[in-house]
Amino acid sequence: MTSPAPFPSGPITAVCGTTVVVRGDDIDTDRIIPARFLKCVTFDALGPAAFADDRAELAQAVAGPHPFDRPEHQGATILLVNRNFGCGSSREHAPQALMRWGIRAVVGESFAEIFHGNCLALGIPCLVAGHEQMLAIQEAAAAAPAEPFELDVAAARLQGADRVWELELAGGPRQMLVSGQWDATGQLVANDAGLRSTASRLPYLSGFAAA
Amino acid sequence: MSAGTLYDKVWDLHRVAELPGGSSQLFIGLHLIHEVTSPQAFAGLKDLGLSVRHPERTVATVDHIVPTTSQARPFADPLAEEMLATLEANCAAHGITLHGLGSGRQGIVHVIAPELGLTQPGMTVACGDSHTSTHGAFGAIAFGIGTSQVRDVLASQSLAMGKLRVRRIWVDGQLQPGVYAKDLVLHVIRTLGVKGGVGYAYEFAGPAIEALSMEERMTLCNMAIEGGARCGYVNPDRTTFDYLQGRPFAPSGEAWDRAVAWWSSLASGADAVFDDEVRFDAAAIAPTVTWGITPGQGIGVDETVPTLEQTEPDERPLAEEAYRYMDLQPGAPIAGTPVDVCFIGSCTNGRLSDLQAAAAVAKGRQVAPGIKAFVVPGSEQVAAAAEAEGLDQVFVAAGFEWREPGCSMCLAMNPDRLEGRQISASSSNRNFKGRQGSASGRTLLMSPAMVAAAAITGRVSDVRELLQA
Numbered sequence: 001m002t003s004p005a006p007f008p009s010g011p012i013t014a015v016c017g018t019t020v021v022v023r024g025d026d027i028d029t030d031r032i033i034p035a036r037f038l039k040c041v042t043f044d045a046l047g048p049a050a051f052a053d054d055r056a057e058l059a060q061a062v063a064g065p066h067p068f069d070r071p072e073h074q075g076a077t078i079l080l081v082n083r084n085f086g087c088g089s090s091r092e093h094a095p096q097a098l099m100r101w102g103i104r105a106v107v108g109e110s111f112a113e114i115f116h117g118n119c120l121a122l123g124i125p126c127l128v129a130g131h132e133q134m135l136a137i138q139e140a141a142a143a144a145p146a147e148p149f150e151l152d153v154a155a156a157r158l159q160g161a162d163r164v165w166e167l168e169l170a171g172g173p174r175q176m177l178v179s180g181q182w183d184a185t186g187q188l189v190a191n192d193a194g195l196r197s198t199a200s201r202l203p204y205l206s207g208f209a210a211a
Numbered sequence: 212m213s214a215g216t217l218y219d220k221v222w223d224l225h226r227v228a229e230l231p232g233g234s235s236q237l238f239i240g241l242h243l244i245h246e247v248t249s250p251q252a253f254a255g256l257k258d259l260g261l262s263v264r265h266p267e268r269t270v271a272t273v274d275h276i277v278p279t280t281s282q283a284r285p286f287a288d289p290l291a292e293e294m295l296a297t298l299e300a301n302c303a304a305h306g307i308t309l310h311g312l313g314s315g316r317q318g319i320v321h322v323i324a325p326e327l328g329l330t331q332p333g334m335t336v337a338c339g340d341s342h343t344s345t346h347g348a349f350g351a352i353a354f355g356i357g358t359s360q361v362r363d364v365l366a367s368q369s370l371a372m373g374k375l376r377v378r379r380i381w382v383d384g385q386l387q388p389g390v391y392a393k394d395l396v397l398h399v400i401r402t403l404g405v406k407g408g409v410g411y412a413y414e415f416a417g418p419a420i421e422a423l424s425m426e427e428r429m430t431l432c433n434m435a436i437e438g439g440a441r442c443g444y445v446n447p448d449r450t451t452f453d454y455l456q457g458r459p460f461a462p463s464g465e466a467w468d469r470a471v472a473w474w475s476s477l478a479s480g481a482d483a484v485f486d487d488e489v490r491f492d493a494a495a496i497a498p499t500v501t502w503g504i505t506p507g508q509g510i511g512v513d514e515t516v517p518t519l520e521q522t523e524p525d526e527r528p529l530a531e532e533a534y535r536y537m538d539l540q541p542g543a544p545i546a547g548t549p550v551d552v553c554f555i556g557s558c559t560n561g562r563l564s565d566l567q568a569a570a571a572v573a574k575g576r577q578v579a580p581g582i583k584a585f586v587v588p589g590s591e592q593v594a595a596a597a598e599a600e601g602l603d604q605v606f607v608a609a610g611f612e613w614r615e616p617g618c619s620m621c622l623a624m625n626p627d628r629l630e631g632r633q634i635s636a637s638s639s640n641r642n643f644k645g646r647q648g649s650a651s652g653r654t655l656l657m658s659p660a661m662v663a664a665a666a667i668t669g670r671v672s673d674v675r676e677l678l679q680a
Contacts, residue, residue, distance in 0.1 A: 025525075
């Protein structure tokens with residue numbers, strides 16, 4: 001299901017929409033997007049492949065289908081997960097697949113660092129909730145799949161199903177998202193003088209030439 | 212807050228500026244690229260109308276998608292061929308050196324950069340691959356990045372990053388015969404967990420670490436990421452310098468002496484302050500095998516699969532999922548578990564000393580009937596060195612296949628993969644569900660010598676018994 005919603009751009013102050021709960025700790029990026037889908041030179045086709053093997057496994061199972069295949073979650077924008085989500089491979093294909101499926105924000109107990117950075121670079125906020133709090137959020141969301149939730153990025157607050165949860169979002173990422181400066185490329189390239197000055201104090205860049 | 216560590220010193224030297232968002236701009240000394248995570252980065256660069264700022268600081272090779280049987284072009288898989296052709300075109304367009312197939316220098320990116328002398332102490336090293344932590348073995352600060360960040364490094368030779376905390380992992384004692392760096396790192400991850408390192412750089416130090424060869428240090432740092440630590444490192448010392456001297460891209464002549472002086476100055480000082488420290492005793496570590504679906508679900512080969520009662524409450528759901536997926540019984544010994552496929556290779560354990568350790572077990576023995584066993588050297592240089600000492604013949608005589616260099620069955624982006632519910636003994640780094648190419652395939656991580664022992668006996672076996680026989 002490729003999302004019709006535009007990809008993130010500019011300041012990311014809030015994400016509103018329905019939710020989808022994917023439970024479990026240590027869900028790695030091989031599960032989010034299996035390696036065979038990495039054989040591509042663009043990210044365009046990744047949306048339908050999000051969680052491909054998990055979805056296939058659950059399609060026929062008693063516990064199935066996978067949340068991404070349930071009709072009530074089509075169009076969901078807020079993904080609700082547990083601990084160490086996105087561990088393993090650095091593949092940006094993982095957040096790209098989620099984004100192209102429709103996800104615009106993730107709330108979980110904790111995130112693997114590279115995944116978190118990759119999401120930030122795409123303008124997808126990853127907010128953190130405590131363990132009991134996360135279970136409560138997932139329970140409330142699962143019970144009200146049609147209800148839109150509102151994630152206030154600036155305030156790090158999730159609202160929905162007549163409840164409000166205070167979340168955590170580190171100051172750096174929060175400022176980058178809210179100010180629209182989460183895409184750092186322009187800032188990095190602009191600092192030519194700083195790059196030159198740093199390079200000049202690294203002796204290996206000149207092959208350890210005599211000073 | 213850490214101070215005076217190698218991590219702090221290298222960070223400070225490479226910090227360009229504080230960015231408005233609160234992160235730091237960090238200069239990247241060495242940028243490694245490969246065919247999987249770079250095409251979209253070059254496309255992004257083009258979209259923004261930017262060029263590559265330091266083409267001489269970016270080095271490319273091809274590893275993930277290459278077949279390990281025939282490497283003739285064009286590849287049988289048109290998607291694999293397209294990815295390599297795209298990398299070749301991008302490197303040519305931007306003046307980036309590509310160590311391609313048949314160059315004598317091709318191989319897994321984390322094998323070739325060290326062996327060419329590209330990776331050096333005190334550098335920041337980035338690559339669109341999580342196992343970039345490998346390069347920390349040299350006292351570099353090395354970490355995996357995503358494709359948007361690959362684009363940023365191409366454009367600016369820098370990244371927006373937050374500083375990590377530093378945990379020292381101090382290892383006393385000495386690894387026992389039949390116990391390798393792979394066992395040490397699996398033991399560390401088993402103890403600290405796959406999330407334990409999130410937010411940290413791991414400094415590996417202590418007598419047991421100082422005694423490790425550079426290839427062993429690479430194995431150790433390679434899997435720091437499996438413990439959640441984005442980078443792991445070992446302070447540079449005589450072992451580091453001896454390894455580097457004479458390599459193609461290492462300094463030479465008078466520059467060598469200046470380099471050694473600078474590298475030495477970067478090691479963590481005696482007064483360095485760490486955010487945390489954990490201690491281990493190397494002598495107490497047994498050959499270690501994973502039984503579950505994360506690298507943290509490991510046990511000594513002489514132990515039993517942990518029961519739910521032996522598992523921390525918050526780890527129990529994952530343990531139950533692992534029992535189901537792996538079809539292993541809690542409380543049963545891991546030794547004796549039958550295997551189908553035995554894979555020796557990968558950026559974790561595809562170097563010459565890994566192949567030597569495995570060959571020592573395989574020599575004069577035969578792979579058990581019905582077992583598919585194969586050896587994939589980590590690079591063309593590793594293959595040549597192994598062949599020069601006859602290791603290929605040892606493996607072939609024992610019934611192993613001897614393949615061409617590449618990532619192979621570590622991640623199944625090439626023809627090497629598990630089928631159906633097959634279970635592999637693997638010297639690679641990840642036992643995630645579906646990792647080795649079959650959605651129901653199963654992986655037991657272990658050292659290359661332990662994989663060889665499994666191939667010979669057809670089941671998980673304590674390599675120490677074969678080494679003594």
